[in-house]
Structure formats: C-alpha cells, structure tokens
Amino acid sequence: MARLTMQRALEPNWINELFEQERGLQYTRQLLFSTTVELMSVVAVGLRPSLHAAAKACKDLPVSLQALYDKINGISPSLVRALVQGSATRLNEVLAPMLGGRAPMVPGYELRIVDGNHLPASEKRLKPLRGFRGAALQGQSLVVYDPDTDLVVDMLPCADGHAQERTMMQAVQQQAKPGQLWIADRNFSTRSIFCGWQERGSCFIVPEHGRTPSPLELDAMQLRGKIETGIVHEQAVSIENDQGKPIRLRRVELHLERPTEDGDTVIRLLTNLPAWEFTARSVARLYRCCWRIESLFQRLEAVLHSEVASLGHPRAALFAFGVAVMAYNVLAVLQSAVWVAHDLQDSDVELSSYCFADEIRTHYAGMVMAVIPIAWEPYDSMTAAQLAEVLLQIALHANPKSLRKHIRGPKPSAKKGYVSGAVARRHVATARVLKNGLVK
Structure with a gap:
C-alpha cells in the first residue's frame, strides 16, 4: 500500500x-x-539515517x-511549496472515492487549520557558523492542515x-476561497489578516490578541450558556478594512473552569461565522475540538x-x-484505507501513525528487493478511483x-x-533502590 501510494x-x-x-x-x-x-x-520515512547514507546506498x-x-x-x-500542494492534490483524488460517505467535521464548510512550525537548530557544519556558540536556526514554515482528510x-x-x-500569511491567504473555515492561533489576530479572509469570502475563528486588532464594541457582553469547559459569553464588535468600511464580527468569550497551561482563565475568540448557523457555544466547542495541528507537528517529528x-x-x-x-500525507491515505476497509467509524479503535511508519520501516526494504520494478508499472495507468479500490482491497488484509x-x-x-x-549531579544504583524501596 505504501509503495503504490508513494508511486502516485x-x-x-x-x-x-x-x-x-x-x-x-x-x-x-x-x-x-x-x-x-x-x-x-x-x-x-526513516529507511536511511541521513541523505549521505541514502546516496551511498x-x-x-x-x-x-x-x-x-x-x-x-x-x-x-516556491518549488517545495508546489511539491507539497501538488502531491496533496494527487492524493486527495485517491481519498475522495474512499471518504465519499464520511461527513465533514463542520457541515457545509471546508475546514483549514493554519499554524507556523520552526525547525530546530542545526549542526554547525557551514563554515560561517563554526565559531558561533549559539543556535543556528534552519527556517520555518506555515502549514495548512485539512482535518477532514488528515492531509497537509x-x-x-x-x-x-x-x-x-504574520508577514507570511498573505501568501497563504491567496488559497482561501468561499465556503472555507480557517482556524488559527492568536498570533494571526490582526486586522489585515481578518480583512483578507473576509474579502475572499472565507470564515475564520481566531483567538483575540491582547493588543490587536482592538475591535470596536457594538453592544454589551451577553451570557450564552455553559459548555464542558466553562461559561460562554458573546458580544458584537467591528473592525475597519483598508477602505475604512466597518466589518461586523462576533467576540465569543469562554470563561474557563480550569486555567490553561499558560495561566489564562478567559479565551476570547473573534469570528465572522453567521449567528443563525453557529451559536456562541458551538463556536467555542468548534475551536476547542478542531485545534489539532500541534499534534500534527508532534507526529511529524516523532513518526517521521x-x-x-x-x-x-x-x-x-x-x-x-x-x-x-x-x-505524512502518504501515511494518512493508508490510515484512511484501513479505517474504511474495516468500517471503524463506529468503533473505538484509533489508528496510530507511528505503527504504520514502523511497519513500513520494517518490511519496505525487503519488499523492494523481492519484487522486480516492472511489477509496479501496471499501476501507473490506473485512475484515482481504481487505485483507491486496490488500496481498499489490500487494506482488508x-x-x-x-x-x-x-x-x-x-x-x-x-x-x-x-x-x-x-x-x-548525584547518582544512584537503580538495583539498590529497588531492593531497599527508597533512595538514600
């Protein structure tokens, strides 16, 4: 399955x-x-520890x-971005026949979650960095995640x-279109970003930053009820676009029963979702349930x-x-194939990206040696729907x-x-601690 999906x-x-x-x-x-x-x-995928080792092999x-x-x-x-976008489009064509019956997380909307990811410090192999004692940062990326398909x-x-x-967001917003719902963290709470989504007909849910965009309050805060994590209030606010015209928004305040890890007791969300379609409580629940891109970065680091x-x-x-x-997108397709083939929608089984990657690392090299390259060629001429059917048949095993x-x-x-x-700096012998039952 991994070989056929990567081939596509x-x-x-x-x-x-x-x-x-x-x-x-x-x-x-x-x-x-x-x-x-x-x-x-x-x-x-982890088949080789470095590019040097892969090239030598x-x-x-x-x-x-x-x-x-x-x-x-x-x-x-720009080439890296086009590579990710194009491969996601090709894999989405395979996923569409599989997930045809799965209901979206937000009915009527394409959900998009965006967040930044900073790469860690690199080894100082470049000559200008060899005398530097601090950290050398490799760069960063803005990642857009679709939780309905589990694809980046x-x-x-x-x-x-x-x-x-924030300066990178304008280029990402060029992909926004009507019928989409974008969710981001408070770092993207600016007037220009909100206006960019509004101009393209997209909806958004973003926590309000302490200083920006400082919306104008249009009415008093009103109690809207209680959800699992706290009490919800709502207020009508507005900001101005570049032409000076007001844009009406909703401020949803969630007063938490337990503070967050940062000590916050109140989360203020700004959204342009219509009130007749999404209540204040549903907006608070939606942000809480859909903010899952951080776990995506953890999986990328731990699994791949x-x-x-x-x-x-x-x-x-x-x-x-x-x-x-x-x-990672290839692994997401494999997980969806197993999920659909075994009809796990109503079960409590949650599939693990780590287990899929471990299976590939264990058996992939042996499969490549055992199967001649010409055996894979017939799958190149398959349509996306035909390949989806083949993956589902294999996933049954x-x-x-x-x-x-x-x-x-x-x-x-x-x-x-x-x-x-x-x-x-003190150390102990674990065997002695287990024998005595305490640390002396």
Whole structure:
C-alpha cells in the first residue's frame, strides 16, 4: 500500500515537469529532481539515517555527493511549496472515492487549520557558523492542515528563522476561497489578516490578541450558556478594512473552569461565522475540538524524520521538511484505507501513525528487493478511483488491532522546583533502590 501510494504522490514525470515550472535558477543536467525527492523520501520515512547514507546506498546515482548537496542547497522554497500542494492534490483524488460517505467535521464548510512550525537548530557544519556558540536556526514554515482528510494541503517555507509568521500569511491567504473555515492561533489576530479572509469570502475563528486588532464594541457582553469547559459569553464588535468600511464580527468569550497551561482563565475568540448557523457555544466547542495541528507537528517529528539537523543550509532543511510532510500525507491515505476497509467509524479503535511508519520501516526494504520494478508499472495507468479500490482491497488484509493507538492516561503534574548543582549531579544504583524501596 505504501509503495503504490508513494508511486502516485511522487510520480517521477510529474515531479520533473513541476521542477521545470518552478526551478528558478536551477537546471537539469544529469541529476533529475525526481531522484533527489526519492532519496530524501527514504530519509523522511526513516529507511536511511541521513541523505549521505541514502546516496551511498543508491547504486545508480549519476553525480557526486557534493553535486547532490549543491542541488538540494539551491532548491527554492516556491518549488517545495508546489511539491507539497501538488502531491496533496494527487492524493486527495485517491481519498475522495474512499471518504465519499464520511461527513465533514463542520457541515457545509471546508475546514483549514493554519499554524507556523520552526525547525530546530542545526549542526554547525557551514563554515560561517563554526565559531558561533549559539543556535543556528534552519527556517520555518506555515502549514495548512485539512482535518477532514488528515492531509497537509499547503506549506509555505521561509528560510529566515526570525521572520514574523504574520508577514507570511498573505501568501497563504491567496488559497482561501468561499465556503472555507480557517482556524488559527492568536498570533494571526490582526486586522489585515481578518480583512483578507473576509474579502475572499472565507470564515475564520481566531483567538483575540491582547493588543490587536482592538475591535470596536457594538453592544454589551451577553451570557450564552455553559459548555464542558466553562461559561460562554458573546458580544458584537467591528473592525475597519483598508477602505475604512466597518466589518461586523462576533467576540465569543469562554470563561474557563480550569486555567490553561499558560495561566489564562478567559479565551476570547473573534469570528465572522453567521449567528443563525453557529451559536456562541458551538463556536467555542468548534475551536476547542478542531485545534489539532500541534499534534500534527508532534507526529511529524516523532513518526517521521522531518528535522534533519545535519542539513545546515536552510533551503536543504526546508526541502527535507517538505518531503516529510508528503510522507505524512502518504501515511494518512493508508490510515484512511484501513479505517474504511474495516468500517471503524463506529468503533473505538484509533489508528496510530507511528505503527504504520514502523511497519513500513520494517518490511519496505525487503519488499523492494523481492519484487522486480516492472511489477509496479501496471499501476501507473490506473485512475484515482481504481487505485483507491486496490488500496481498499489490500487494506482488508491488515490487522487494525496491531495498528491501533494505545492512549496513556494523564501524567500527574509534579513541580520539581530548584535544587543545588550537587544534588542534581548525584547518582544512584537503580538495583539498590529497588531492593531497599527508597533512595538514600
């Protein structure tokens, strides 16, 4: 299933045509862009620990290792974005026949969740960084996630690790259209961002920032009832667009029964959703249930090799992250196929991305050695619907119980507090502690 899905998402002819459209100053001489993507996908899935190891294992690499690194160091962010967008579109065509009967999370709307992701500090392999003692940031990305399909549908890479996420939002908003509902965190609570969604006919739910956009209050706060996490109030407010015309919004306040990790007791949401369709309580519940993109970033880091610290050049690191996002989308298609084939909609079984990735890492290399390449060629001519049917047939042989997620209970919160360095550096023998039942 993984091989067939990757074959559709990373089809070489399509990737090479995309490179010619978005290549910028780069060109193709001996090394095809599809070969570069294939090598990086091996690293992203975890079959090889690094790009160097993947290249050394490639028997027919037509260029030197230095030429390969020069190639990925020059890949433009626009090409990475087009790669993620195009592969998501191709996989969505396969998912559509599978999920035809699944109801969307928000009926009548395409849900989009957007958030920024900063890559961690890299190893200081670049010569200008070798004498620097601090952290060298590889860059960041704005990621747009569709929870209905579990696909990342857009990613805007930025090589500047210190750039403000708000400045990147305008390019992402070009993809907004009527009938969509966008959810973001308070970092995107600005007048220009709200007006951008409003002009394109999209709806939004965003927590209000403490200083911006400072909307004008149109009436008094009114009590709207109680939900699972607190008491809900609502108020009509407005902001002005670039032409000075007022835009009417709703401010939904959720007074929490328990403070958040940051100590907040009140969450203020700004939205342009119509009141006749969404009550204040439904808006508060919707934001609470749909804000799941943080767990997506955790899965990318834990399940896939999305953060390659050895790639010090920002463009190379962003390219690696983009390929990892495409690999995550492949896993999402496999999970949907097993979910639909075994009719898990009404069961309590929740599938684990980690288990799927572990199965692929365990068996993929052996399968590639055992199956000759020509055996995969008939699947290239299949339509998206035909491929979806094949995936569902294969998924019937999977065991959902071995791929399920095992959810742990909440960890007890314990404040460690400050101790001296001598206490922190102290060590004990675990065997003696278990024997005596206490730490001496």
